[in-house]
Amino acid sequence: MSASKVEDFDDVSRQGLPDGWAWATVADVGDVELGRPRHPDWHEGPDMRPYLRVSNVFENRIDATGMKEMDFSGVFDRYRLEPGDVLLNEGQSPHLVGRPAMYRGEPADVAYTNSLIRFRANTGLLPEWALLVFRNHLHSGRFMREVRITTNIAHLSATRLKAVEFPVPPTAEQHRIAAALDIRMARLDAVDRTVASARRDLAALRKAVLLDAVPEPEQWPAHWTATTTGKAGTVELGRARHPNWHTGPKVRPYLRVANVFEDRIDIGDVKDMDFSGVFGKYRLEPGDILLNEGQSPHLVGRPAMYRGIPEGVAFTNSLLRFRASDDVLPGWALLVFRRHLHAGRFMREVRITTNLAHLSGARLKAVEFPVPPLDEQRHLVRTTKQRLASLDCIELGLDRATRHNSALRRALLSEAFSGRLVPQDPADESAEELLKQIRMEREAAETERKAARTAARTGRKAKVDTIPPLSASADDTILADGEQATLPLEFSS
Structure with a gap:
């Protein structure tokens, strides 16, 4: 099965996908929902639950450190995460908006707030494939075209996310690509973590050098x-x-x-x-x-x-x-x-x-x-500059490693979305068939929901209609004008 060359589907026309693939939108292949807003009234209550927010979601990684809790009385089922849900940053700095990670069941029984958007894939769409699509959108800058800036924070609304294009391969090919990318992307992610750790160590070294030159006030020499x-x-x-x-x-x-x-x-x-x-x-x-x-x-x-x-x-x-x-x-x-x-x-x-x-x-x-005296200032500036220059050289090396790793990730994703990463199988059911099945299942689900709502309304009306009228009794006799009824009184000791 041949495939037309696709370097980056971010700017590819709808005729540029590999054979057997199809274009859709995010809303066509899954449910998109913004998380619950936070409110002071929900800081305590009968149904306190942990929730994830933007500071917990990194690319392809969820960090549960520092999770907070909120009362989700009556709404927890709506915002409860299920394994396979993909969370995307709704508000961040522009180049990080849409940063995605998959929730894999840990921590259990957790919800999410409106600093995140949840994507839940429909049957037939592999959640791991959705994660790869969103990671590619992040690295290609596709999400940046959808952001809106408010008070210096970039936002990706759920509405705009729903309209973003989404390439769909046959289900079997989704599995093959995800499996092939799993080890490769994991290695690149490990490099990113190593570089991040090295940057933290470098920052600690830089701080130590600066503090050595200019110590805390209580440690200043007496002649300063x-x-x-x-x-x-x-x-x-x-x-x-x-x-x-x-x-x-x-x-x-x-x-x-x-x-x-x-x-x-x-x-x-x-x-x-x-x-x-x-x-x-x-x-x-x-x-x-x-x-x-x-x-x-x-x-x-x-x-x-x-x-x-x-x-x-x-x-x-x-x-x-x-x-x-x-x-x-x-x-x-x-x-x-x-x-x-x-x-x-x-x-x-x-x-x-x-x-x-x-x-x-x-x-x-x-x-x-x-x-300090001017001569001592000159000496401290010169020696500290030399020490910091060595750290700057290390930082330049880390910058090169980051750029190289990012280029490898983009190239790897490009191979995946061009159909060149794994062999294609003519026997695979086409993506058009998959999208047709998704539409049919969603229409059936919507018909069920409508029927349930109709039945609920009918049941409520029937209940009202079957309430018998109050029966008349001797005490209900209408008196003529001027007449007064004697009411029996009961006293208890």
Whole structure:
């Protein structure tokens, strides 16, 4: 059975699938349901159940650590997970939206919230195949085309997921592909876990190097001057952006939080704004340290030094600028701020608004800042830079391993969805037949549900109709106007 070449079904026309396959949508081949919202009133109740949320679902892996509980009285059956259900992240950073994992029965009796979407495959569709399709959509960027951004979080709605295209091979071929991919993908996943573990070790080493150069305040040498950031230099918040300043006579480039990484400024996407009358105030000078004012909590205060490129550039209020005084080297200031970042010092100063953490200029000014003699600053900056450079080389190697592993995964999935990974069997029942059976089963199930609802309504009406009217008694006799009935009274001692 021949197959037309398919490099990535994300952009393939409906004529590009292997023979015997068929295109469908996610809604055609399974049930899609958003999880239950959380509510303060459900923090306790008679039917407390554990639930999974977005922080528990990683690609092809569910981590039950830190699961919470909620009262699911009357609705647990609707949100209860069954083995084979595939969970996808509904809200995340854009490149992680739709990150899928299969629930395999552990932990038992668990539900899920509306930060996740559940896909439950219809009969004839292998859940493992659905997981592979969703993983391919994740890595090909297909899900990113469906996201909507709200308060800096990307969302993939259940409605949009239902309409996403879904390639369907014959059932037997689904089993063959899933079996062939199982070992190969497991090896790639193991590499990812190893790289992730190495990154954690590297972060611990980097923190140790920085803490060795700039220890905790109680360990500062006696000849160091203990001061605050505000006294070691000047701190200034950048200029706010405004639609009226998109054009004007003094348009200048500016840096924003998206340009500032740790010890690195990315000038690949620098915007312009009119700085008429204020450019001198916000113009950067070589040696200025820029710190992220607003970011996710663990990245607030992420610092980098401006070294003069690009020239004539300003900065906006998503950044704070520190300009060192005469007795503080810019390199030393950068080292101190990197130390504070990795030691979690800045996190103690953040305030959260609309899902973003903020480090105000006033709070940064109050953060402790050690000032050794200038010669000692130079020595510490030089030796620490050398030690960190070795760690940076290791990190570059990990980055290469990650890219290589990702490329292998995409190539492997491409082979699977092109029909080249396993032999095709002309005797396999076609995917069109499978989709026809799924439609028939769903129509039959819907007919059953309608009949059950009709029977329930009929039963309720029949019950009302069979209630006998109240019989009349002597006490129910209608009295003429002005007459008064004597009612018997009973007393008990």
